[in-house]
Amino acid sequence: MICCLNPNCKQPLNPSGRKLCQSCGSKLEPLLRNRYRVVKPIGQGGFGRTYLAADQDMLNASCVIKQFSVQSQGTQSQEKAIELFHKEAYRLHELGEHPQIPTLLAYFEQEKRLYLVQQFIEGQNLYQELVQQGAFSENKIREVLRDILPVLKFIHERQVIHRDITPTNIIRRQIDGKLVLIDFGIAKQITEGTASQPGTKIGTEGYAPLEQLRNGQVFPASDIYSLGATCIYLMTQVKPDSLYNPLNGQWIWRDYLRKKGSNVSDNLTQILDKMLKDWVNERYQSADTVWQDLNVVGWEPATGKNPPPVKPTPVTPPASVPRKPATNPSISGRLNSTKTPVSPGRNIRRTITPPPASLPPNSNSAQRIWRCVNTLTGHSSWAMAVAISPNKQVIASGGLDDQIKIWSSQSGELLHSLSGHTKAVNSLTISPDGLILASGSDDEKIKLWNLHNATLMQTLTEHSRDVNAVAISPDGQMLISGGDDRTIKLWRLKNGLPIRTLFASAGMIKAIAIHPKAVLIATGGLDNQIKLWKLATGELVNTLYGHFNSVYSVAFSPDGEMLASASKDKTVKLWNLKTGEIIRTFSGHNGYVNAVQISPDGQTVISASSDKTIRIWRLETGELLFTLNEHTSAVNALAMSIDGQLLVSASSDKTIKIWQGFG
Template identity: 90%
Template sequence: MICCLNPNCKQPLNPPGRKVCQNCGSKLEPLLRNRYRVIKPIGQGGFGRTYLAADRDMLNASCVIKQFSVQSQGTQSQEKAIELFNKEAYRLHELGVHPQIPTLLAYFEQDKRLYLVQQFIEGQNLYQELVQQGVFGEEKIREVLRDILPVLKFVHERQVIHRDITPTNIIRRKNDRRLVLIDFGIAKQITESTASLPGTKIGTEGYAPLEQLRNGQVFPASDIYSLGATCIYLMTKEKPDSLYNPLNGQWIWRDYLRKKGSDVSDNLTQILDKMLKDWVNERYQSADLVWQDLNVVGWQTATPKNPTSAKPSTATPPPTSARQPAPNPGVSGSLNINKTPVATPVAPGRSIRRPITPPPVSRQPNSNSAKRIWRCINTLNGHTSWVMAVAISANKQVIASGGLDDQIKVWSSQTGELLHNLSGHTKAVNSLTISPDSLILVSGSDDEKIKLWNLHTATLMQTLTEHSRDVNAVAISPDGQILVSGGDDRTIKLWRLKNGLPIRTLFASAGMIKAIAIDPKGDLIATGGLDNQIKLWKLATGELVNTLYGHFNSVYAVAFSPDGGMLASASKDKTVKLWNTQTGELIRTFSGHTGYVNGVQISPDGQTLVSASSDKTIRIWRLETGELLSTLSEHTSAVNALAMSVDGQLIVSASSDKTVKIWQGFG
């Protein structure tokens, strides 16, 4: 069957082979974005539909696709919706590291509709479990609270409020019976731009507290209220609103249970009643406080008048999963309160030039990169969306950056002045590299094209079009003769740089290519991608030399040491690994980042390794020992790419905060 993606289509399923929908006449797409086979609708809302789909590039693994239609809105509203969509998608990307929150797999725009692809959680939601197994008793309610409170703790520490906790948004995962919190509300965020209109409400009646329904204000205590209302429903199978007496402002759910011949402890009653207080400041202010009262020793007989003042003899904090990173309150979210100082706003295309103040250390004649202290000396502003790629010329004169705004910007590395704005790609720019003679800039894009630009004249020289999917990585050989590219079509292509003629194609059938590097001697190509592996190829012949195994998730970046004897690889598994390129042996693992590692470089003197992460930091490590030397944390969102000057004096970083930063090493 082929599924129609028109959200208004009444009968979206069509027989195989049809080009247009037999019901509404819309054009049918056999594969969404040439990758996802939509199987059937599984949900409907004012924003669009939710579909069950199969991911062709991941062995037809099941996934969930959420569709958000912005076609009916005006141009300004569409732009606002897309901006909110990008922001909320990044929020889900960060939250998805928790094992009880679905992982964000992809997001994109197609045919004026926004799509978000998430991990499919197999199992029943708590409403379905209630219907099949009957009402929940006290022990089962306590299990629900113990499983969900740590998730809320994780979410709230990242300044995010879920805003729609209901029995249908909590799924008991089939394989391990853990509860998973779903639906973090991109649709609600998009429609919130019109929340000032009369009658607009964000949240589910009966589960959303008054402050949320009246004016859209939300707090961690708002989610705690919704979780309490969910527990009431699971115990009674009655709408929470029907168990509240508005005459005296009291909940009567326990009286209802007693009339039905069941009851719960005073401890649980007081906990739920406090979670459900009308006034925000009378509720629990954090998931930790609920957890403490839930785990009071001897709760079966104890009936404290004030649960928050009770001091349990075993104060057990909410458990932390092995996959869960340490709390990081600055991670972007809809209610992000970032503690990083915010730079003074400047006009697009302008930069903030900071005085270069060397740290109080003396220069040593034999100083090396391991002794340097790094300072951000310039912030380049001008991109209107996430910056995904950056490169610095060998002569250190120019920096190039590109990102989700489809633009390439060329800057003076000395002054931060915007020299050129290169337009030509029709989709996001994923990768940039500059030829050794500093004359040619090469860009790879989601539009499936590679473009060669003259850096001096800022003109397009050539467009290469042999890739059939997104181009994610480009690299140029040390002699400036060969260009290597890789992408979502799972191929690595070699080209003559001077004329753009193809040389050969290498196939990496196991996964899409995300990273490419060429060793300084021009002998080896290293590639990494979604198969979690690093492959080493002979540049001259295309022969596969070795495959390196060790990462537990996608490989996002690779970099050779100056002598080519070692290779560093950065991964979605939050680590950097260092390999011996001759033997394939794993030398060491650099651990410490709390987010995906997106970029890696090894200094020209071979002393240090630099990594960039979604945790908003850049880390400098001693290559020989793995010791962490320093952490650079001035970006306010994920750091997506790195470049280092040939003398090792400058680091350039690209970030989802829409900026490029230039860092200089002193000492």
């Protein structure tokens, strides 16, 4: 079957092979972005439709595609809709860092319609569970609250109000039983100045509080109300509106349960009644305060048993295909995405005057104070990759706009834009002689460029899936690449001929590093492991275990005795390569760690995260020395000059920043 993407089509499913819809006559698209095969519509709204789809590039993995139609709007309205769409995508990407919120996989425009691609959550929503299993007990309601309250805390801390918490928007994930909050389509970003301002009257009647339905005002307490209404529906199987007495302004859900022979503890009754107060200032103001009352010691449950108070514990999500940036995501990680339909910006740079005294090249990097000395703009979408030439004169960057840009590191001038890849550029590396730039892309290709005259030299096509990582050996003789096809490929750089292929069947490859003496290759990926291979023979010599989620970046120390790794589990780990043991773990990032570097003097570890920060750590002790926080979105890639004086970062805010260490 082939699905019509006209949101107004009454019968969108068509037999395979048709060019035009048999119902509405619209042109049929076999694949969106040459990747996503739409299976069937699963929802409809004012914005368009929601579809179940299969990702051809990910072994036909299921995903959800939300379609936003702007065809019928005027020019100004279309531009505003597109602007809001991109803001929505950024918000969903950041929220998708939480393991109980679906990951944003891609967003794009096609045929004047906008599309968001999100992770498909296999499981039943709470309404379906209610229909199959009957009314929820008190203990089951407590489990719902304990599972969802930390998710609300997470989104509210990011100034997002969901605005549509209902039993159908909470899914119990089949793989681990965790509850997942879905459908952020009407979520609202709030600030201190906008929370109390009138907005769109939106939400589901019976679950949305009065302030939301009357004038569109929303607060964290608004979501708390909706969660309370969801809970009483799950216990009573009666719509919340029917359990409210407007004459005296009282909820009668507990009386209803008593008549049915069920009872609820005073503790839970008081909690739900406070969540459901009409006046915003009488409700709980945060998910934390609900949590505290939910786990108070000494409450008397209806069963007569006192369960011990439960404290929130971090949830480790199941290994899954991350977004690009993976990073992490967020991305944080990296989103499996194609280019964003935004007009390219012009090259604008901002220079910060540095302090007068610069440290000499041989100074201890742990003593440096890092400052942003230039910001490069020109990418029209998230910047995903960056490299710096051995002589520090040239910077290369790549991103989701499918472009590679070559910059002067001194002036910030855009020297060249390299077009050739047809999908996102994920990784860049420059040969030791500074002559060749290698790029890896979602289009499954590696391209070799002459860096001096900005011409394409060769295209390597042995990979069958996205190429996520490329690296060149210290002697400049060999190129190593890895990708979603679970292979590591070794090539002769001078002629592009393949040497051998290494197979990492357990997981897709996201990171590659080469030992400074060219004796080992380190790889990391979706299996949460780091594998060490002999460069000369391709033999697997060790596997390092310790991360709890995907490994996004690896880097050898200058002496080759240690390895640093960055992970979706929000940590950086430092490994002893002789013993395979963890030396220490660097913790502190609040998002996926997307990139890691070790300074050339071996004194510091530098990490970049989807939490928008770059952190500088003392390698010997793990002490956090400096936090760089000028990026406004996820930091996806890092590169450092061979003298350790310059640091370059690429971000989802579409910028490249150049940092310099000063004394």
